[in-house]
Every structure is written in structure tokens, then in C-alpha cells.
Amino acid sequence: MSEKVITCTLNGATLTAISGQSVAAAMISHGERINRTTRIENSPRGIFCGIGSCFDCLVVVDGIANQRACITEVREGMTIQTQNGAGT
Ligand code: FES
Structure with missing residues (x-):
């Protein structure tokens, strides 16, 4: 099985x-160790x-918090953001 490289964003960076x-x-x-803040x-x-x-690893995925x-x-084109608090 071959590996497929995909591209998404993390806090706006590729x-x-x-x-x-x-x-x-x-x-x-990619060196990111912090997923969210309490x-x-x-x-x-x-x-x-x-x-x-x-649930310590919660992030915002494609605009949806608490993932x-x-x-x-990961999916091609996914947007990932670290989450602040409840993410609302
Ligand atoms: S690290 Fe525990 S739910 Fe993800």
C-alpha cells in the first residue's frame, strides 16, 4: 500500500x-504539542x-469545535485550528 501525501492547514499554515x-x-x-486551552x-x-x-486533544476541524x-x-483540504476554551 502506498502512502498518499495530503495537504491541509493548521492555524492557517500549510x-x-x-x-x-x-x-x-x-x-x-509538525511540532504542535498544544491542541487546546482550558x-x-x-x-x-x-x-x-x-x-x-x-478529551484533552480537542481542536476545531472545518469550523466545528470539540473534535x-x-x-x-486527516483529509485533503481540512482546516484544523487549535481550540481556545470551549471553542464557541
Ligand atoms: S488524547 Fe484523549 S481523547 Fe484524544
């Missing part, structure tokens, strides 16, 4: 990824469980 990667993996491969204290959060259970980066697959 991000290349391999099809089948999670958003989290693509972000980490609602009340604005504390940074990144990948913790990596299996969709803890778990660790279980969301």
Missing part, C-alpha cells in the same frame, strides 16, 4: 500529512490518552 494519519499525529509531526484557566492541553477517552484530534483522520 500542513502536510499522510493519508490515514490522525489529526493528532499530523500536528505532532475554559477557565486557559491552561494548555495536548495528547494524553490517544484513544478518544480523555478529538486523536481519533479524527
Whole structure:
């Protein structure tokens, strides 16, 4: 099976990824360790469980907040943004 390179954006910057990667993996491969900040204290959060259970990895995908980066697959043209607070 051959790998397909896809292009999306992270906070407005071009991000290349391999099809089948999670958003989290693509972000980490580009050095981004902070996915979101908490609602009340604005504390940074990144990948913790990596299996969709803890919700620490929430990001905004294609304008929709609260998407778990660790279980969301990157797609060509996807827009990814780190999330501030509740993301609303
Ligand atoms: S890292 Fe725990 S839900 Fe994504």
C-alpha cells in the first residue's frame, strides 16, 4: 500500500500529512504539542490518552469545535485550528 501525501492547514499554515494519519499525529509531526486551552484557566492541553477517552486533544476541524484530534483522520483540504476554551 502506498502512502498518499495530503495537504491541509493548521492555524492557517500549510500542513502536510499522510493519508490515514490522525489529526493528532499530523500536528505532532509538525511540532504542535498544544491542541487546546482550558475554559477557565486557559491552561494548555495536548495528547494524553490517544484513544478518544480523555478529551484533552480537542481542536476545531472545518469550523466545528470539540473534535478529538486523536481519533479524527486527516483529509485533503481540512482546516484544523487549535481550540481556545470551549471553542464557541
Ligand atoms: S488524547 Fe484523549 S481523547 Fe484524544
